Each structure stands twice: as structure tokens, then as C-alpha cells.
Amino acid sequence: xxxxxxxxxxxxxxxxxxxxxxxxxxxxxxALCLRLTADAGQAEERTQDSFVRAWERLxxxxxxxxxxSWLYRLTVNEVLLGRRxxxxxxxRIVTADDPAALERPRPAIGGAGMALDLxxxxxxxPVGAREVFVLHDxxxxxxxxxxxxxxxxxxxxxxxxxxxxxxxxxxxxR
Amino acid sequence: MMCPHMEAKLNEHVDGAQAAPDRxxxxxxxxxCAGCRAAIAELRSLSASAASLPRSIEPGRDLWxxxxxRIRPRAxxxxxxxxxxxxxxxAAVFVVAFGIYRLVPPSAAHYRPVGQGWVAVxxxxxxxxxxxxxxxxxxxxxxxxxxxxxxxxxLAVIDAAVxxxxxxxxxxxxxxELHRLFSAAARQKVELLRWAARAAAS
Numbered sequence: 335x336x337x338x339x340x341x342x343x344x345x346x347x348x349x350x351x352x353x354x355x356x357x358x359x360x361x362x363x364x365a366l367c368l369r370l371t372a373d374a375g376q377a378e379e380r381t382q383d384s385f386v387r388a389w390e391r392l393x394x395x396x397x398x399x400x401x402x403s404w405l406y407r408l409t410v411n412e413v414l415l416g417r418r419x420x421x422x423x424x425x426r427i428v429t430a431d432d433p434a435a436l437e438r439p440r441p442a443i444g445g446a447g448m449a450l451d452l453x454x455x456x457x458x459x460p461v462g463a464r465e466v467f468v469l470h471d472x473x474x475x476x477x478x479x480x481x482x483x484x485x486x487x488x489x490x491x492x493x494x495x496x497x498x499x500x501x502x503x504x505x506x507x508r
Numbered sequence: 509m510m511c512p513h514m515e516a517k518l519n520e521h522v523d524g525a526q527a528a529p530d531r532x533x534x535x536x537x538x539x540x541c542a543g544c545r546a547a548i549a550e551l552r553s554l555s556a557s558a559a560s561l562p563r564s565i566e567p568g569r570d571l572w573x574x575x576x577x578r579i580r581p582r583a584x585x586x587x588x589x590x591x592x593x594x595x596x597x598x599a600a601v602f603v604v605a606f607g608i609y610r611l612v613p614p615s616a617a618h619y620r621p622v623g624q625g626w627v628a629v630x631x632x633x634x635x636x637x638x639x640x641x642x643x644x645x646x647x648x649x650x651x652x653x654x655x656x657x658x659x660x661x662x663l664a665v666i667d668a669a670v671x672x673x674x675x676x677x678x679x680x681x682x683x684x685e686l687h688r689l690f691s692a693a694a695r696q697k698v699e700l701l702r703w704a705a706r707a708a709a710s
Binding site: 349356357360361362364365368369374377378382389449452453467471472474492495496500502503506507 | 519550554557558567568569572
């Protein structure tokens with residue numbers, strides 16, 4: 335099915351078309367939520383919130399950027415807003431005994447072990463450093479964009495990134 | 509081990525965000541510092557690994573049913589347009605009602621409750637159409653010309669909204685919002701006609 339047609343139909347209120355968009359993008363949205371929250375339960379909630387919000391705001395999508403970019407940016411906003419709005423639950427650190435939290439990521443460069451170690455180390459980062467690292471190094475956002483999305487200064491975004499990398503190097507070299 | 513004061517510069521170097529003069533100075537430092545050279549290699553490897561992580565991770569369960577429960581059918585273009593038409597009709601009703609109120613004795617201006625629900629509304633519409641015909645045939649001479657003209661203009665607006673709702677419903681008969689819009693427009697028509705009938709009879 336043509337994605338443009340699906341988007342157009344979903345904008346007209348076609349829920350089946352929107353479900354097809356959900357199926358096409360849920361893995362990417364969930365991965366983003368999971369890495370930003372480091373919690374499988376929260377990631378599921380934020381994924382649902384993001385798609386509900388996307389449904390509500392589909393009318394504002396004009397095709398000026400790719401639908402995926404629009405959706406992922408909306409997802410980042412939902413995660414960050416959710417964190418600010420809610421009383422932050424105590425940060426949960428993903429352990430090797432909690433496979434559901436990472437849903438067994440597929441092997442990356444360096445083999446499955448290295449990717450899983452990196453995922454765990456990212457999940458164990460302090461929340462501010464983790465968010466910036468995920469957005470910058472995993473998702474490819476620029477510091478200016480991260481500053482806009484998170485409400486921090488560009489300099490703070492850089493400082494959080496450097497801190498995250500330092501902590502990750504220490505964790506992975508242990 | 510990297511030199512602690514070099515952390516920001518090494519990171520910016522890896523990110524390609526370093527100004528040319530700083531780059532020259534860094535390269536001079538790197539040529540004599542094995543710790544910082546190793547740190548740069550690690551940072552590059554870390555960034556590459558992060559960028560290579562799986563882009564997609566499927567949730568452990570299907571989240572769609574919960575999402576489907578939370579999303580409501582969105583008003584389509586037709587519905588939005590009908591809403592506007594309805595708002596215009598409502599405004600017209602107010603204007604003409606106020607005009608009629610001023611043209612007829614105050615005691616005649618009151619409403620009677622109408623039936624509720626889809627069947628009742630359709631029955632009301634049918635009854636109202638009959639009332640309208642009867643009023644126009646039998647009582648029109650008893651209404652002031654300006655009252656009649658206002659009534660006619662207003663009914664034309666409401667009729668357009670009713671017709672549009674009916675047409676939309678023909679294409680989407682299960683659309684609850686269209687039912688509601690049709691009901692509201694039809695009910696407005698009934699109320700106005702009843703009012704006009706009483707005004708003519710008084």
C-alpha cells in the first residue's frame with residue numbers, strides 16, 4: 335500500500351489506514367521510547383500515547399517532511415512531556431535478568447553481545463545524559479534540535495553528551 | 509587515559525564540530541599523547557556502535573487494541589463543513605428568532621419539547637414539513653410579510669444543512685456524528701416551525 339495514500343486516508347478518518355501506519359512504524363517508535371525511558375512498561379505507554387497524539391494531529395501533517403520524521407519528533411515530544419508531566423518514577427536500571435525491557439535487540443556491529451552491553455549501559459545512564467545520547471548518537475539529532483525539544487541550552491546538551499559518552503566508555507571497559 | 513581537560517575538544521573533534529584553529533592545536537596535542545589518541549578511537553567506536561543499534565524493536569505485545577480504544581472517528585471534511593453550516597444556521601435561527609420575537613406578541617414565543625432519538629427526530633422532521641405546508645397555505649396571510657420573509661430565509665439555511673447531512677449520511681450511514689448533526693439541524697427546523705405556527709395562530 336502506498337504510504338501517501340495511507341496517510342491521506344487516515345487523515346480522512348480511516349482507522350484501518352491508521353492501523354497500517356501503526357504497523358509500519360511501531361517498531362521504530364517503540365525503540366525510541368524504550369531507549370529514552372529505559373523502561374519497557376513506560377515505553378509501551380509512551381508508544382500508545384504517541385500514536386493517539388499522531389491520530390489527533392494528523393490533520394496538521396502537510397507532507398513538508400517525511401511522515402516518519404514527523405511521527406518520531408512527535409514521539410520524542412510525547413516522551414519528554416510525559417516525563418515532565420508525571421511525577422518521575424524512580425529510574426529503573428535494566429539488568430540482564432530483565433529481557434523484556436530490551437526485547438532482544440538484533441545483532442549490531444561488534445556482535446550481539448556488544449550491542450546488548452551498549453543497550454544496557456545506555457539504559458543505566460542518568461536520565462538527562464541518556465536522553466541527549468539517544469537523540470544525538472542513536473537518532474542523529476543535532477544539539478540545536480535537542481535543545482529545542484528538551485528545553486535545555488545547547489551547551490548543556492553538549493555537556494550531557496560528553497558525560498554520557500564518558501560514562502558509557504567506563505561501563506563498557508569494565 | 510585521556511587528558512581530563514581535553515574531553516570537550518576530543519568529543520567535538522569526533523563530531524566534526526571543531527573550528528579549524530582548534531583542530532590544528534588538537535592534532536599537535538594528539539601527536540604526543542597516546543592516551544588522547546586511544547580516547548578518540550574509543551569515542552569513534554562508541555558513536556559508530558550507537559548509530560548501528562537496531563532502529564526497530566517490536567514491543568512485547570500488540571499495542572494496537574489499546575490505541576484503537578482511545579482513538580475516536582475523526583470529523584471528516586464533510587462533517588467539518590456541515591458543522592460550519594450548522595453554526596451558520598444556528599446563528600440565522602437566533603437572528604430570525606429575535607426578529608420574529610419583536611414582530612409577534614411575547615406570549616406566543618415559547619417552545620415545546622421535541623422527541624428524542626433518531627426515529628423521533630425523523631418523525632419530527634416529517635411532521636414539521638407538514639406543519640410548514642399548512643402554515644404557508646393557511647396562515648401566511650396572518651404573518652407580517654417581514655416575519656414571513658425572515659422565516660423563509662432561515663428555513664432555507666436550515667434546509668440546506670439538513671439536505672447536506674442527509675447526503676453525507678447516505679454515503680456513511682453508520683457515522684454517529686453525522687446522525688447527531690442531522691438530528692440537531694432537523695430539531696432546529698422543528699423548533700422554528702412550531703414557534704412560527706404559534707406566532708401565526710396567536
